[in-house]
Amino acid sequence: MFEAIVVGTSIFIFGTVATYMRQLPKIKRRYDYAVMIFILTFNLVLVSPVRSEIIVGLALDRLATVGMGLAICICISIFIFPMWASDELHYSTAFKFQKLASCVDGSLEEFYTIPNDTETLQSTVMQTCKSILHSKTNEESLANLARWEPWHGKFGFFHPWEKYLEVGETLGELAAMIFTFYGYFQSSKKASSVMSQATKEPTEIVMLSLVWILREFGESIKKMKRCRASVLITPKLQSMKLQLNLIYSADSTVEAQENDEKFKITCSSLLMEIVAKMDLLVKELEGLEKLAKFQTEKYE
Template sequence: MYFKHEMFTIPSLNRKSKGPSTGAYSMQNRAQEAQFIMDSIAISVPTTVGTPVKQNKIRTSILHLISFSQEQKNAHDMMKIIHSIKVGIALLIVSLLFLLDPLFEKVGENAMWAIMTVVVIFEYYAGATLSKGLNRGMGTILGGGLGCLAAIIAQEVGGLGKELLVGSSVFVFGTAATYIRMVPRIKMRYDYGAMIFIITFNLIAVSGLRADEVMELARQRLSTIGMGFTVCIFTSILIFPLWASDELHYSIASKFETTASSLEGCLEEYFKVDNEKEIQLGASLNACKSVLHSKSKDETLANFARWEPWHGRFGLSHPWEKYLQIGEVLRELATTIFSMQGCIQSVVQSSSNTRQLIKEPCEAVGSILSWTLRDLGESILKMKRCRPKVLISSKLQSVRLELDLATSPGNLGVLGHGDELATPSFVFFLMEAMQKVEILAKEIEELGELADFQNK
């Protein structure tokens, strides 16, 4: 999936442009110049160890993408089995509170709260389990404490004032907690805890009207809930832990390969001869759709990752917010690639002659972008600093000038009715893709500084 890189140097480009009066460059000269820019700009060319670069890079990339997807599917299937076994182990442990007489005599029927806690809070990722467990603990303690306080005060007041006090407290705390749940930042991280607070407060405060032993009941239930929580945390973290932070890290890194393959597929399809043109971008573009639809998953994983303890390469203050920013730019790039696909499928198409005039510089741009994307993805995957943004920007600026020159009126001449709309549209989206890659280079450079990536 990730490859060894070969590096080339950047010779200086010193060429004088000729105006219409001295004659435009011939197609042969244009082809030689486009080949020159391809060979001269320093790019990372992926090669498998011990084998030459294949001519059809697009099919190779798609095959790698399909192979990687299959490997990911197999790995996820195995992790699902591991998670299921861990849940079974946790349920077995808390069931001992019922099965062993010495333990049952101490906790009694409240042992069912430990089992319910395991069923409710044990999640797939360790961070999700910690998040729900801590939220449930905070909501239970806070709601139980305030509920007991309201019940005790109501008992002291007595008479009609008791019902009025409890009813008023239920209304005030329920309204306040529900409003707080709707605050976006609270809803994202503490929504479950706020819900548990409302439930616990109401149950204890209202039951206090007719139960004199509310404090003892609350203590017993809190202790059994704590047992269930402890079993969940230790089982989740100590037995083959599944970290949300690892999933987010590898997910973001793999999106760079996906977008690079999709971009190459669009360029190959656009420059096919008309009688060979078939829209067969299914594998790469379907993978690109997964990038577009990944926002919710990325935000969820980042939220769980913030709850996870230090492990492996990820510390407590790892910049997960920067991962979300990189994912957002990748989705914008994927949108641009889909716009390029729209140019391929549009009724209005540029002529074959016009496409051939811009083919070489466009393919040079596509090569620079795809290899740059793979290099950036590898930088995240291996947590090593990528090439400086200034160097990447200089490469992109060089091919941008080549593309501008190739699409100038002096080189294209008078465009036909279809060409005057279709050709500039495709070139515009390719330019947009270049801008997004420049932004990605900047974001990953900042990520390397914040996360203290190692130098290559």
């Protein structure tokens, strides 16, 4: 009777603690399967007859099963059909930069032509931005798997996969800002054509620069070579900030209505936020280049 109480209490306590630990983010990302195996093995051993030879044999059988499964998975993943999570994370991060740049570049021509039906433009931008935002969970899973992979190709044991997640998160925030700007501009029916033309020049400056910078970043990550951030991109961002301040601080030659003035101020604020987020993205990428030891690109 006493033995049954001890067994039941132990199963409840250890099962509760292990189940709770599975919900912790760090444990769930890295050791979820291991904790589940521990719960199953612990319960199986504990409820078995309390004889040392049976318990030891059962534990050895479980260990051998886990070892064989691990060996088979490693052999298939390395020698037969290699699929590296690190490669997928690396190239998917570079692809997101290219994808967002192509989306902005492709929709820029239609940006100031406000048709009767704006759903096509908004749908394109929305789908691209949402795909970037929703890729966070998949990237976290890939980064977790990449930490356990052996040294292969350009990726060593201490490659900064956490920095990839930080870069991806900042890019997602930038995508959200771009979608907000597009959505506000296209849905603002009260903006006069005069004010639309007044915002056209600064918008084109920011968006064209954004396209160029994103493509530079994408190529830099893909080739693992240092971007020209400190040479060209950072001064360009500073120049954009000055131009936006000059354009929106200048007095308008047309007496703007209240709604038009609100439209102008909102566009100015959103563009400034986009430029600030781009500046932060430059710093994040510089940190990735340093930690991942990107090669210095030679310019002719």
